[in-house]
Amino acid sequence: MEMSEAIVLAGSAVGAGLAMIAGIGPGIGEGYAVGKACEAIARQPEASGAVTRTMFVGCAVAESTGIYGLIIALLLIFLKPFT
Amino acid sequence: MAILAIPKVLQGPEELSVDGPKVIKTFDIFGFQINFTETVVLEWIVIGVILLAAFLLTRNLKVRNVSKRQAIAEMAVEAITNLVRDTMGKRWLWFTPYIASVFCFSIFGSLISLFGVRAVTSDFSVLLSWAAVTFILITATKIRYGGIGGYLKGFVDPIPVMLPINILSEVSTPAAMALRHFGNIAGGSIIMGLIYYGLANLSHMIHLQVPVLTVGLPAVLSLYFDLFSDFMQAFIFIMLTMVFISNAGPADDEAPQTN
Numbered sequence: 001m002e003m004s005e006a007i008v009l010a011g012s013a014v015g016a017g018l019a020m021i022a023g024i025g026p027g028i029g030e031g032y033a034v035g036k037a038c039e040a041i042a043r044q045p046e047a048s049g050a051v052t053r054t055m056f057v058g059c060a061v062a063e064s065t066g067i068y069g070l071i072i073a074l075l076l077i078f079l080k081p082f083t
Numbered sequence: 084m085a086i087l088a089i090p091k092v093l094q095g096p097e098e099l100s101v102d103g104p105k106v107i108k109t110f111d112i113f114g115f116q117i118n119f120t121e122t123v124v125l126e127w128i129v130i131g132v133i134l135l136a137a138f139l140l141t142r143n144l145k146v147r148n149v150s151k152r153q154a155i156a157e158m159a160v161e162a163i164t165n166l167v168r169d170t171m172g173k174r175w176l177w178f179t180p181y182i183a184s185v186f187c188f189s190i191f192g193s194l195i196s197l198f199g200v201r202a203v204t205s206d207f208s209v210l211l212s213w214a215a216v217t218f219i220l221i222t223a224t225k226i227r228y229g230g231i232g233g234y235l236k237g238f239v240d241p242i243p244v245m246l247p248i249n250i251l252s253e254v255s256t257p258a259a260m261a262l263r264h265f266g267n268i269a270g271g272s273i274i275m276g277l278i279y280y281g282l283a284n285l286s287h288m289i290h291l292q293v294p295v296l297t298v299g300l301p302a303v304l305s306l307y308f309d310l311f312s313d314f315m316q317a318f319i320f321i322m323l324t325m326v327f328i329s330n331a332g333p334a335d336d337e338a339p340q341t342n
Protein backbone atom coordinates (compact mmCIF):
# COMPACT_ATOMS: atom_id res chain seq x y z
CA MET A 1 0.00 0.00 0.00
CA GLU A 2 1.24 3.43 -0.89
CA MET A 3 2.25 5.70 1.95
CA SER A 4 -0.16 8.44 0.86
CA GLU A 5 -3.03 5.96 0.64
CA ALA A 6 -2.23 4.63 4.09
CA ILE A 7 -2.25 8.15 5.51
CA VAL A 8 -5.63 8.83 3.88
CA LEU A 9 -7.06 5.58 5.27
CA ALA A 10 -5.80 6.36 8.76
CA GLY A 11 -7.23 9.86 8.48
CA SER A 12 -10.60 8.44 7.39
CA ALA A 13 -10.67 6.06 10.35
CA VAL A 14 -9.79 8.81 12.83
CA GLY A 15 -12.33 11.09 11.18
CA ALA A 16 -15.05 8.44 11.47
CA GLY A 17 -14.33 8.13 15.16
CA LEU A 18 -14.40 11.89 15.60
CA ALA A 19 -17.67 12.13 13.68
CA MET A 20 -19.33 9.89 16.23
CA ILE A 21 -18.69 12.52 18.93
CA ALA A 22 -21.92 13.88 17.45
CA GLY A 23 -23.63 11.12 19.44
CA ILE A 24 -23.08 13.05 22.70
CA GLY A 25 -25.59 15.77 21.91
CA PRO A 26 -28.61 13.57 21.09
CA GLY A 27 -27.75 11.35 24.06
CA ILE A 28 -27.95 14.22 26.51
CA GLY A 29 -30.95 15.76 24.78
CA GLU A 30 -32.98 12.56 24.59
CA GLY A 31 -32.20 11.67 28.16
CA TYR A 32 -33.42 15.07 29.25
CA ALA A 33 -36.57 14.77 27.14
CA VAL A 34 -37.42 11.31 28.49
CA GLY A 35 -36.81 12.47 32.06
CA LYS A 36 -39.18 15.38 31.58
CA ALA A 37 -41.75 13.06 29.98
CA CYS A 38 -41.56 10.79 33.04
CA GLU A 39 -42.16 13.79 35.28
CA ALA A 40 -45.11 14.85 33.16
CA ILE A 41 -46.64 11.36 33.25
CA ALA A 42 -46.13 11.14 37.01
CA ARG A 43 -47.94 14.43 37.43
CA GLN A 44 -50.72 13.65 34.96
CA PRO A 45 -51.03 9.92 34.31
CA GLU A 46 -54.15 10.35 32.18
CA ALA A 47 -52.13 12.28 29.57
CA SER A 48 -49.54 9.53 29.19
CA GLY A 49 -50.56 8.68 25.62
CA ALA A 50 -50.14 12.19 24.29
CA VAL A 51 -46.94 12.76 26.30
CA THR A 52 -45.37 9.55 25.02
CA ARG A 53 -46.25 10.32 21.41
CA THR A 54 -44.87 13.84 21.62
CA MET A 55 -41.75 12.57 23.35
CA PHE A 56 -41.03 10.01 20.64
CA VAL A 57 -41.38 12.57 17.89
CA GLY A 58 -39.17 14.99 19.81
CA CYS A 59 -36.59 12.28 20.37
CA ALA A 60 -36.64 11.45 16.67
CA VAL A 61 -35.98 15.06 15.74
CA ALA A 62 -33.25 15.38 18.38
CA GLU A 63 -31.68 12.20 17.08
CA SER A 64 -31.16 13.50 13.56
CA THR A 65 -27.87 15.27 14.37
CA GLY A 66 -26.52 12.00 15.72
CA ILE A 67 -27.71 10.21 12.61
CA TYR A 68 -25.89 12.74 10.43
CA GLY A 69 -22.71 11.97 12.36
CA LEU A 70 -23.32 8.24 11.91
CA ILE A 71 -23.82 8.65 8.15
CA ILE A 72 -20.56 10.64 7.86
CA ALA A 73 -18.75 7.95 9.83
CA LEU A 74 -20.21 5.17 7.64
CA LEU A 75 -19.26 7.05 4.48
CA LEU A 76 -15.70 7.53 5.72
CA ILE A 77 -15.28 3.88 6.69
CA PHE A 78 -17.05 2.07 3.88
CA LEU A 79 -17.07 4.36 0.84
CA LYS A 80 -13.61 5.86 1.49
CA PRO A 81 -14.36 8.99 -0.56
CA PHE A 82 -10.81 10.38 -0.32
CA THR A 83 -8.85 7.38 -1.58
CA MET B 84 -5.98 -29.41 10.98
CA ALA B 85 -9.65 -29.95 10.95
CA ILE B 86 -10.59 -33.56 11.29
CA LEU B 87 -14.09 -33.05 9.96
CA ALA B 88 -14.67 -30.88 6.96
CA ILE B 89 -16.97 -28.15 8.14
CA PRO B 90 -19.39 -26.73 5.58
CA LYS B 91 -18.53 -23.25 4.37
CA VAL B 92 -21.87 -21.86 5.45
CA LEU B 93 -21.24 -22.74 9.10
CA GLN B 94 -17.85 -21.07 9.28
CA GLY B 95 -19.22 -17.58 9.63
CA PRO B 96 -18.51 -14.50 7.55
CA GLU B 97 -15.01 -14.38 6.14
CA GLU B 98 -14.89 -10.77 5.19
CA LEU B 99 -16.99 -7.74 5.88
CA SER B 100 -18.27 -5.77 2.94
CA VAL B 101 -20.88 -3.08 2.76
CA ASP B 102 -22.47 -2.58 -0.63
CA GLY B 103 -25.52 -0.91 -1.97
CA PRO B 104 -28.38 -3.05 -3.26
CA LYS B 105 -27.39 -5.42 -6.04
CA VAL B 106 -28.09 -4.17 -9.55
CA ILE B 107 -29.92 -6.85 -11.52
CA LYS B 108 -30.20 -5.07 -14.85
CA THR B 109 -29.39 -1.62 -16.13
CA PHE B 110 -31.71 0.09 -18.58
CA ASP B 111 -30.61 2.93 -20.79
CA ILE B 112 -33.57 5.29 -21.17
CA PHE B 113 -32.94 8.56 -23.00
CA GLY B 114 -29.31 8.60 -21.91
CA PHE B 115 -30.16 8.01 -18.24
CA GLN B 116 -28.84 4.92 -16.54
CA ILE B 117 -31.81 3.37 -14.77
CA ASN B 118 -30.85 0.56 -12.44
CA PHE B 119 -33.24 -2.28 -11.80
CA THR B 120 -32.10 -3.30 -8.34
CA GLU B 121 -32.76 -5.94 -5.73
CA THR B 122 -34.79 -3.34 -3.84
CA VAL B 123 -37.42 -3.13 -6.57
CA VAL B 124 -37.99 -6.89 -6.48
CA LEU B 125 -38.21 -6.87 -2.67
CA GLU B 126 -40.61 -3.93 -2.80
CA TRP B 127 -42.93 -5.86 -5.07
CA ILE B 128 -42.75 -8.81 -2.69
CA VAL B 129 -43.66 -6.49 0.19
CA ILE B 130 -46.53 -5.01 -1.82
CA GLY B 131 -47.74 -8.53 -2.57
CA VAL B 132 -47.61 -9.52 1.10
CA ILE B 133 -49.53 -6.40 2.15
CA LEU B 134 -52.15 -6.92 -0.57
CA LEU B 135 -52.55 -10.56 0.41
CA ALA B 136 -52.91 -9.66 4.08
CA ALA B 137 -55.46 -6.96 3.26
CA PHE B 138 -57.38 -9.37 1.05
CA LEU B 139 -57.38 -12.19 3.59
CA LEU B 140 -58.33 -9.94 6.50
CA THR B 141 -61.25 -8.23 4.78
CA ARG B 142 -63.02 -11.24 3.26
CA ASN B 143 -66.55 -12.07 4.48
CA LEU B 144 -67.03 -9.02 6.67
CA LYS B 145 -70.09 -9.40 8.93
CA VAL B 146 -71.97 -7.13 11.29
CA ARG B 147 -72.80 -9.87 13.80
CA ASN B 148 -70.78 -12.90 14.88
CA VAL B 149 -67.51 -11.21 14.11
CA SER B 150 -64.72 -13.64 13.26
CA LYS B 151 -61.19 -13.37 14.69
CA ARG B 152 -59.86 -12.25 11.34
CA GLN B 153 -62.33 -9.41 11.15
CA ALA B 154 -61.58 -8.42 14.74
CA ILE B 155 -57.89 -8.08 13.91
CA ALA B 156 -58.67 -6.00 10.82
CA GLU B 157 -61.05 -3.77 12.77
CA MET B 158 -58.50 -3.30 15.54
CA ALA B 159 -55.81 -2.21 13.08
CA VAL B 160 -58.08 0.18 11.21
CA GLU B 161 -59.41 1.66 14.44
CA ALA B 162 -55.92 2.15 15.90
CA ILE B 163 -54.62 3.99 12.85
CA THR B 164 -57.82 6.06 12.54
CA ASN B 165 -57.56 7.13 16.17
CA LEU B 166 -53.90 8.02 15.71
CA VAL B 167 -54.68 10.21 12.71
CA ARG B 168 -57.62 11.84 14.49
CA ASP B 169 -55.58 12.58 17.61
CA THR B 170 -52.58 13.92 15.72
CA MET B 171 -54.08 15.75 12.75
CA GLY B 172 -57.63 16.53 13.83
CA LYS B 173 -60.98 15.42 12.46
CA ARG B 174 -60.89 17.16 9.11
CA TRP B 175 -57.72 15.30 8.03
CA LEU B 176 -59.30 11.88 8.51
CA TRP B 177 -59.28 11.29 4.75
CA PHE B 178 -55.49 10.99 5.05
CA THR B 179 -55.80 7.72 6.99
CA PRO B 180 -55.38 5.32 4.02
CA TYR B 181 -52.19 7.02 2.87
CA ILE B 182 -50.72 7.09 6.39
CA ALA B 183 -51.68 3.45 6.96
CA SER B 184 -50.12 2.30 3.70
CA VAL B 185 -46.85 4.13 4.38
CA PHE B 186 -46.79 2.59 7.86
CA CYS B 187 -47.37 -0.93 6.54
CA PHE B 188 -44.87 -0.52 3.74
CA SER B 189 -42.22 0.79 6.12
CA ILE B 190 -42.74 -1.96 8.70
CA PHE B 191 -42.88 -4.84 6.24
CA GLY B 192 -40.05 -3.34 4.21
CA SER B 193 -37.82 -3.22 7.28
CA LEU B 194 -38.89 -6.56 8.73
CA ILE B 195 -38.14 -8.37 5.46
CA SER B 196 -34.51 -8.23 6.61
CA LEU B 197 -35.40 -10.93 9.16
CA PHE B 198 -35.48 -13.36 6.21
CA GLY B 199 -31.85 -12.68 5.45
CA VAL B 200 -32.34 -10.31 2.53
CA ARG B 201 -31.54 -6.63 2.39
CA ALA B 202 -34.15 -4.43 4.03
CA VAL B 203 -36.06 -2.31 1.52
CA THR B 204 -35.67 0.68 3.80
CA SER B 205 -31.87 0.47 3.85
CA ASP B 206 -31.91 1.80 0.29
CA PHE B 207 -31.80 5.58 0.46
CA SER B 208 -33.75 6.13 -2.77
CA VAL B 209 -36.82 4.42 -1.27
CA LEU B 210 -36.89 6.74 1.72
CA LEU B 211 -36.12 9.76 -0.43
CA SER B 212 -39.12 9.02 -2.63
CA TRP B 213 -41.43 8.64 0.39
CA ALA B 214 -40.10 11.91 1.79
CA ALA B 215 -40.64 13.53 -1.62
CA VAL B 216 -44.30 12.47 -1.49
CA THR B 217 -44.57 14.07 1.94
CA PHE B 218 -42.94 17.23 0.59
CA ILE B 219 -45.43 17.38 -2.29
CA LEU B 220 -48.32 16.90 0.14
CA ILE B 221 -47.02 19.69 2.42
CA THR B 222 -46.62 22.06 -0.51
CA ALA B 223 -50.03 21.14 -1.92
CA THR B 224 -51.67 21.76 1.46
CA LYS B 225 -49.98 25.14 1.79
CA ILE B 226 -51.11 26.18 -1.70
CA ARG B 227 -54.61 24.83 -1.12
CA TYR B 228 -55.18 26.88 2.02
CA GLY B 229 -53.06 29.93 1.27
CA GLY B 230 -53.13 30.15 -2.52
CA ILE B 231 -50.02 30.43 -4.70
CA GLY B 232 -49.42 33.97 -3.49
CA GLY B 233 -49.70 32.99 0.14
CA TYR B 234 -47.33 30.09 -0.41
CA LEU B 235 -44.70 32.28 -2.05
CA LYS B 236 -45.21 34.98 0.57
CA GLY B 237 -44.42 32.42 3.26
CA PHE B 238 -40.84 32.37 2.06
CA VAL B 239 -40.23 36.06 2.85
CA ASP B 240 -41.91 35.81 6.24
CA PRO B 241 -41.30 37.71 8.53
CA ILE B 242 -38.61 39.72 6.65
CA PRO B 243 -37.17 39.21 3.14
CA VAL B 244 -33.69 38.56 4.59
CA MET B 245 -35.00 35.20 5.83
CA LEU B 246 -35.52 33.93 2.25
CA PRO B 247 -32.47 31.60 2.07
CA ILE B 248 -33.12 30.25 5.55
CA ASN B 249 -36.76 29.57 4.72
CA ILE B 250 -35.86 27.77 1.48
CA LEU B 251 -33.27 25.74 3.35
CA SER B 252 -35.73 24.74 6.07
CA GLU B 253 -38.30 23.80 3.43
CA VAL B 254 -35.84 21.50 1.65
CA SER B 255 -34.28 20.09 4.80
CA THR B 256 -37.63 18.79 6.09
CA PRO B 257 -37.92 15.85 3.65
CA ALA B 258 -34.14 15.36 3.53
CA ALA B 259 -33.94 14.98 7.31
CA MET B 260 -36.93 12.62 7.36
CA ALA B 261 -35.38 10.38 4.72
CA LEU B 262 -31.91 10.47 6.29
CA ARG B 263 -33.26 9.62 9.74
CA HIS B 264 -35.12 6.52 8.62
CA PHE B 265 -32.28 5.42 6.32
CA GLY B 266 -29.59 6.07 8.93
CA ASN B 267 -31.36 4.08 11.60
CA ILE B 268 -32.08 1.01 9.47
CA ALA B 269 -28.84 0.97 7.47
CA GLY B 270 -26.76 1.81 10.54
CA GLY B 271 -28.47 -0.95 12.51
CA SER B 272 -27.82 -3.53 9.81
CA ILE B 273 -24.15 -2.47 9.55
CA ILE B 274 -23.72 -2.69 13.32
CA MET B 275 -25.28 -6.17 13.28
CA GLY B 276 -22.92 -7.16 10.46
CA LEU B 277 -19.94 -5.88 12.44
CA ILE B 278 -21.05 -7.82 15.52
CA TYR B 279 -21.47 -11.07 13.55
CA TYR B 280 -18.08 -10.57 11.91
CA GLY B 281 -16.37 -9.72 15.20
CA LEU B 282 -17.87 -12.67 17.06
CA ALA B 283 -16.97 -15.07 14.24
CA ASN B 284 -13.39 -13.82 14.26
CA LEU B 285 -13.28 -14.12 18.04
CA SER B 286 -14.38 -17.76 17.83
CA HIS B 287 -11.76 -18.48 15.17
CA MET B 288 -9.19 -16.83 17.42
CA ILE B 289 -9.83 -19.35 20.18
CA HIS B 290 -9.70 -22.18 17.62
CA LEU B 291 -13.36 -23.01 17.30
CA GLN B 292 -14.11 -24.25 13.82
CA VAL B 293 -17.77 -23.32 14.01
CA PRO B 294 -18.30 -19.77 15.33
CA VAL B 295 -20.23 -20.79 18.43
CA LEU B 296 -19.96 -17.33 19.97
CA THR B 297 -22.30 -15.91 17.32
CA VAL B 298 -25.17 -17.76 19.00
CA GLY B 299 -27.09 -15.73 21.53
CA LEU B 300 -25.80 -12.19 21.72
CA PRO B 301 -26.82 -11.14 18.17
CA ALA B 302 -30.34 -12.42 18.83
CA VAL B 303 -30.71 -10.10 21.82
CA LEU B 304 -29.28 -7.13 19.93
CA SER B 305 -31.45 -7.95 16.93
CA LEU B 306 -34.51 -7.35 19.12
CA TYR B 307 -33.47 -3.72 19.34
CA PHE B 308 -31.85 -3.13 15.95
CA ASP B 309 -34.39 -5.06 13.88
CA LEU B 310 -37.71 -5.19 15.70
CA PHE B 311 -37.81 -2.12 17.96
CA SER B 312 -36.07 0.33 15.69
CA ASP B 313 -38.10 -0.79 12.66
CA PHE B 314 -41.40 -0.16 14.43
CA MET B 315 -40.09 3.06 15.93
CA GLN B 316 -38.87 4.47 12.63
CA ALA B 317 -42.08 3.57 10.81
CA PHE B 318 -44.08 5.25 13.60
CA ILE B 319 -41.87 8.33 13.61
CA PHE B 320 -42.02 8.63 9.84
CA ILE B 321 -45.83 8.68 9.77
CA MET B 322 -45.98 10.93 12.87
CA LEU B 323 -43.72 13.51 11.23
CA THR B 324 -45.67 13.25 7.97
CA MET B 325 -48.94 13.89 9.83
CA VAL B 326 -47.53 16.73 11.93
CA PHE B 327 -45.95 18.53 8.99
CA ILE B 328 -49.02 18.18 6.77
CA SER B 329 -51.49 19.31 9.42
CA ASN B 330 -49.21 22.21 10.37
CA ALA B 331 -49.16 23.35 6.74
CA GLY B 332 -52.92 24.01 6.93
CA PRO B 333 -54.70 26.46 9.21
CA ALA B 334 -55.58 25.55 12.79
CA ASP B 335 -58.67 23.42 13.31
CA ASP B 336 -61.24 26.00 14.38
CA GLU B 337 -60.60 28.58 11.66
CA ALA B 338 -60.62 26.03 8.88
CA PRO B 339 -62.91 26.60 5.92
CA GLN B 340 -65.32 23.69 5.47
CA THR B 341 -64.17 21.84 2.40
CA ASN B 342 -66.31 18.76 2.40
